[in-house]
Amino acid sequence: MWSPLFGTDITRWGLAALCPPGPLKSYYRIDTPTADTPYTRAEFLAVDIETTGLTRGDEIVSIGFVPVIGGRVRLAGAEHLLVRPNCPVGEAAAKVHGLLDDRLAAAGPLEAALARLLAALAGRIPIAHHAAVERAFLSRACRAVYGRPLVTPWADTLALAKRNATRGNAVLANGELRLSSCRRRRGLPRHRSHDALADALACAELFLAEAAACSGKAPAPLRDLL
Amino acid sequence: MTPEIAEVQDFLGGHHPFDLLPEEARAAAARTIEIAYVRKGATVLAPGAPLAHLHIVRTGAVESLAPDGRLLGRAAEGECFAAQDLLRGGVAGGRTAAIEDCLIYLLPAETFSTLRREHPAFGGAFAVFDGGGLAAAVEAAPEHKSFDLLSRSVGDLLTRGPVTVPRSASIREAAAAMQAERVSSALIVEGGELVGILTDRDLRGKVVAAGRSGDEPVSAVMSPQPMCVQAGDPSFAALLLMSRHGIHHLPVLDKGRLVGCLSSSVLAEAQTLSPLTITRAVHAAAAAAELPPLVRRVPRVAAQMAEAGATAHSVGQVVTAVTDAVTRALLRLAEAELGPPPTPYAWLAAGSQGRQEQTAVSDQDNCLLLDDRFDEAAHGGYFAALSRFVVDGLAACGYAYCPGEMMAATPLWRQPLSAWRTYFERWIREPEPRALMLSCIFFDLRCIGGKAALWEDLSRAVLEESRRNRIFLAHMAANAMHHAPPIGFFRGFVLVSDGAHDNTLDLKHSGAVPIVDMARVHALSAGIAAANTQERLLAAAEAGEISRQGAMDLKDALEFIGLTRLRHQARQIREGAPPDNFLDPKTLSGFERGNLKSAFQVVKEMQASMASAYQLSRF
Structure with missing residues (x-):
């Protein structure tokens, strides 16, 4: 029932054909909604990852995600996945606040986490705050695991918040686009950013607030939110 | 995972x-x-x-x-x-x-x-919204404790921390510390450990009478290694220990730490706060002047019972029992002074005393019902003097004169049976606003002293008259809608129907009064003689006047509102403020707020069902 979005259809079709059978191929087989779909009728997945750092060599240590369906965050679909890094566990844990060595040592491999994420992402548009990071890390991870990148449109709450806030030519200072600052501006409660799931949830709520602000009488179409 | x-x-x-x-x-x-x-x-x-x-x-x-x-x-x-x-x-x-x-x-x-x-x-x-009734909410309240004073723990009776003096101090220094703290004993400590006790009696016997100097060390005259009690011990255990050993002070320990000193006077005072002790002393009073100091203990008794988990209903019974006892003592003393009554009379309490719902010393509402043989010229003087004696005696005890003069001392409310019947007939047949106001007071009568049969005759006739008169009942029902409970709470404020926010919750008028008024209508409609709201509701349910669930819900709502009011007043008494009915909603816990909201909901629904039963939309 979905027709393709933003011309990524050709790419997706091609990638689906090129991918080896597995989670990424299955993901590409399911279409995403069209650009004129109201956001309240589309499905999203707010995603946050924790990494050992921001450089190419750094690794994902946890992935948190929660679906946003019909304009509501659905906690029933929330997941928090830990990923056992390739580098020594102690080294990784030291870099990530609050992650314990033994929990990380007991975590599954990246393949397992990616498979769950991709299953949850099917037919949904990912949301992240400053999506460039999630986009880069997850695409690189897919390439490493499945040999193909993760190509998908992302909704970025940072970009949305910036656009909404600077509409009256207001200038935002550094730091005012952090997740917590954006939430504060929307009157959302303070959240403790203690793990990837808490941040994904915080991002999902901010997305609803920004999407509501982009909407007039009718809910905003996807093209206004991506 | x-x-x-x-x-x-x-x-x-x-x-x-x-x-x-x-x-x-x-x-x-x-x-x-x-x-x-x-x-x-x-x-x-x-x-x-x-x-x-x-x-x-x-x-x-x-x-x-x-x-x-x-x-x-x-x-x-x-x-x-x-x-x-x-x-x-x-x-x-x-x-x-x-x-x-x-x-x-x-x-x-x-x-x-x-x-x-x-x-x-x-x-x-959520039970109120679910047909489960308010009881489920009230029953979920924190567990009730015993309010028997002698079973309260020693720790509960302590009013202050210990007064301690180091072992190295002189007798004079110890005496000065006792004087400064206004206590009758000092605990002698060394390295945090209790080593002795010095009491007024020691200073008298071992110092002054023995001719010792105040410069001598306190250790020379203290009683070493005194007997102690644990804070968790029941106070009767302390009482036994004191009487068995003839001592008046017991240091109190809590997990090995010194937390205070219990004196026999504190124990005795706790005893005097027992309602039974008060009524016994009231019965034994030989003069009206002995009564006020006894009644002065009542607010603290009520507060203590409330804090110990007594129900509002039982506190009402106990507090009213004291008022009844005081009234009877005053009648007895008046008769002793004026001689036996020339014709029979019945002393009737109205309002909250009549309903046995007093929670604090409140205004008096009473009247005198006389035998029809009463002759104003021959007996008027006697009953005027008797009424004056009792009404003034009650006022001296703190039961303020009724601002509306609804007291036996007012000639209008001191009448023979036939006159009272005429009053009630007029109120019932012509229910204009003043008649309704009076009905709310005089339909809650209870006989306190004199000849009960007089009252029974009147009561029977009045109930027969009122239950037959639907128009009167409809007016009474309309009157019961005057006070509406608030909608609820919003951010620490009381939310009232016009959307305004109040800083205070009037627990009497927006809580108890509508329930009391509705119970009265049901009782009159079913010919129930009881004056107490809870009894009226249960009897009304028994008679099929209201649903069993409705009666239980109203009873529980009254109980919960009553408890909230009592706890509020207990807090005021503890803080030395005069008790009132005005609660700051910010002081309510989420639990209390939730239950009050449920209680208001019950009242609103029962008001609505009474309105439709009496077709009040036609008024």
Whole structure:
């Protein structure tokens, strides 16, 4: 029932054909909604990852995600996945606040986490705050695991918040686009950013607030939110 | 692995009634929640919308309006809304809109119903909306304790910490410390350990009478290694210890730490605060002047009973019993002074004393019913003097003169039986506003002293008359609608029907009065002689006048409002303030707020059903 979005259809079709059978191929087989779909009728997945750092060599240590369906965050679909890094566990844990060595040592491999994420992402548009990071890390991870990148449109709450806030030519200072600052501006409660799931949830709520602000009488179409 | 959604779980844990759920249940519930964001001004629920969730405000605030524009309620952070609609048919009755940008948690109806079923304390908070009755909520209240003073623990009786003096101090220094702290004993310590006690008696016997110098060390005259009690020991154990060993002071330890010193005078005072001791002393009084100091203990007795977990109903009975005893003692003393009555009389208490619902020393409402052989010229002087004696005696005890003069001392309210019958007939047949006001007072009569048969004759005739007169009853019912309970609470304020916020909750007029008024109508309609509201409600249910559930709900609402009022007054008494009925809603716990809201809901619904039973829309 979905027709393709933003011309990524050709790419997706091609990638689906090129991918080896597995989670990424299955993901590409399911279409995403069209650009004129109201956001309240589309499905999203707010995603946050924790990494050992921001450089190419750094690794994902946890992935948190929660679906946003019909304009509501659905906690029933929330997941928090830990990923056992390739580098020594102690080294990784030291870099990530609050992650314990033994929990990380007991975590599954990246393949397992990616498979769950991709299953949850099917037919949904990912949301992240400053999506460039999630986009880069997850695409690189897919390439490493499945040999193909993760190509998908992302909704970025940072970009949305910036656009909404600077509409009256207001200038935002550094730091005012952090997740917590954006939430504060929307009157959302303070959240403790203690793990990837808490941040994904915080991002999902901010997305609803920004999407509501982009909407007039009718809910905003996807093209206004991506 | 099921993820822990700490944000949501912690938020629920911080708000009533979710705080009543065990941690695991809260965690499981959190995982089923959906979160919606609603901009200020947007509709959350339109009338007729199907409800599949319990709505909980996470941030912001919402307002619900009935289709006719009437304000139904407001909810802010941590509060549920449309719970009633969800439980009664699952369709939104009014329109709920965000009055601020809101984040709303939606708990699926299925999860909600499982939680209510599996966790009765949690379910109780919604029971009023669910046909479960208010009892479930009131019963979930913290456990009741015994209020028998002698079974209270020693620690409870301590009013201050210990006065300690080091072993190295002189006798004079120890005496100076006792003087400065106004205590009759000092505890002698060394290195934090209790080594002895010095009492007034030691100073008299071992120092002054023995001719010792005040410069000598206190250790020379103290009683070493004194007997001690534990803070958790019952106070009667302390009493036994004192009387067995002929001592008057007992150091009190709590887990090995010195926390105070119990004196026999504190124990004795605790004893005098027993209501039984008070009524016994009232009965034994030989002069009116002995009564006021006894009555002065009543507010503290009421406060203590309330704090110890007595029901509001039983506190009402006990406090009124003292007033009754005082009234009877004054009648006895008046007769002793004036001689035996020339014709029989009945002394009747009206208002809260009549209903046995006094919670503090309040205004007096009373009247005198005389035998029809009464002759004003021959007997008028006697009964005027008797009434004056009792009314003045009550006033001296703190039962203030009734501002409306509704007292036996007023000639109008000191009449023979035939005159009283005429009064009641007129009130019943011509229910104009003043007659209704008087009816509210004089239909709560109870005979306190004199010849009870006189009162029984009047009561029977009046009840027969009133139950037959539907128009009078309808006026009384309309009168019972005058005071409406508030809609609820909003951010620490009381929310009243016009949407205004009040800083105080009037527990009497917006709480107890409507229930008392409704019970009176039901009692009159069913010909029930009882004056007590709880008895009236139960008898009315027995007689089929109101539903059993309705009667129980009103009884429980009165009890809960009464308890809240008593606890509020107990706090005021403890703080040395005069007790009143005005509560600052900010001092209420989530539990109390929830239950009061339920109680108000019960009152509102029973008022509505009474209005329709008496077709009050035609008034």
